[in-house]
């Protein structure tokens with residue numbers, strides 16, 4: 001098998017025709033599992049010069065302004081994009097390699113535009129996603145009320161076994177909060193998806209959200225026959241920090 005070069009990170013194309021796994025698009029032989037995870041038999045080199053063993057696509061979705069881009073920037077660069085809000089146009093991606101139980105897992109993270117006018121672009125990418133981080137903004141009730149509609153859309157366009165996690169973002173904004181944490185928990189339970197609150201501003205639970213998803217995906221792909229199933233919500237509950245804490 002020839003060595004595979006990962007797709008570019010920052011500055012990925014905004015056009016809907018670009019594929020999340022460019023090697024496949026180019027017709028190169030990329031070994032995949034049944035669900036499409038890139039799983040090379042030998043480590044591959046990512047564009048940032050990092051080797052990885054397995055790669056997955058994760059999509060950030062949710063209403064415009066909930067903090068998808070900020071969450072990704074916080075995770076990738078450890079910084080917060082303060083100041084004026086620049087709404088994402090179309091779709092973009094960044095790569096990050098995590099070490100999960102000794103396995104180097106590359107996440108190719110797709111940041112989608114929440115605005116309605118870009119919805120058809122987003123739809124085209126759902127089917128390639130292995131995991132979806134669905135965000136609402138705890139200071140914006142409408143973004144919370146729209147979660148059901150987002151889930152309907154996800155079920156229509158995404159793979160049946162896609163990993164979904166609900167995130168209530170902007171947990172730092174205590175004074176502006178209009179959605180209680182318990183409401184988020186209740187909704188997540190109703191839809192059977194794991195949940196936690198995050199803050200791109202303070203960094204609260206940001207690393208955890210991506211790590212938990214990477215762990216779930218890695219376990220699904222590489223589980224030994226006798227190994228128990230990874231319990232995503234249990235892991236999150238154990239590792240999660242509450243508002244007022246200062247994980248970064």
Ligand SMILES: Nc1nc2c(ncn2[C@@H]2O[C@H](COP(=O)(O)OP(=O)(O)OP(=O)(O)O)[C@@H](O)[C@H]2O)c(=O)[nH]1
Pocket residue numbers: 062063064065066067068069070071081082083084085086087088089112113114115169170171172173198199200201202
């Ligand atoms: N207080 C607080 N503000 C945040 C947080 N995350 C994002 N913001 C602010 O919310 C606004 C929108 O953030 P973005 O990340 O651009 O939102 P988005 O979901 O990417 O929006 P679209 O690209 O239009 O879909 C910006 O002004 C951010 O500074 C957070 O965790 N806490």
Ligand SMILES: [Mg+2]
Pocket residue numbers: 068069070086087088111112113114
């Ligand atoms: Mg954005």
